[in-house]
Amino acid sequence: MANVKHLTSALRLTLSLGTVDGKSxxxxxxxxxxxxxxxxxxxxxxxxxxxxxxxxxxxxVKKYDTGLLEG
Known part of the structure; x- marks a missing residue:
């Protein structure tokens, strides 16, 4: 039976700096x-x-998980 072993997680925060020439x-x-x-x-x-x-x-905010597939 295959399992996924959790290795690490990370968060990526996107910050809004404003607009320039109408573009975010x-x-x-x-x-x-x-x-x-x-x-x-x-x-x-x-x-x-x-x-x-x-x-x-x-x-x-996005959360990313990294795992190892063990079979």
């Missing part, structure tokens, strides 16, 4: 090495806390 300008910031036990509520709290420290507002 963004920048991404990554937070890596997030434990597998971190649930949605904990991650949301983390993003809220980080958002308060950043110069620009957080426009979106």
């Amino acid at each position: 300008v963004t920048k991404t910031v990554s937070v890596s090495k997030i434990g597998a036990a971190a649930g949605a509520e904990n991650l949301n709290a983390l993003v809220g806390a980080l958002g308060g420290l950043l110069e620009y507002p957080v426009a979106s």
Whole structure:
């Protein structure tokens, strides 16, 4: 039976820097090495806390998981 072993998780925050010539300008910031036990509520709290420290507002957040397929 195949299993997926969780290796690591990361968050990618997209920051809104404003507009230039009518086009949206963004920048991404990554937070890596997030434990597998971190649930949605904990991650949301983390993003809220980080958002308060950043110069620009957080426009979106994506979570990436990396796993090893073991067969």
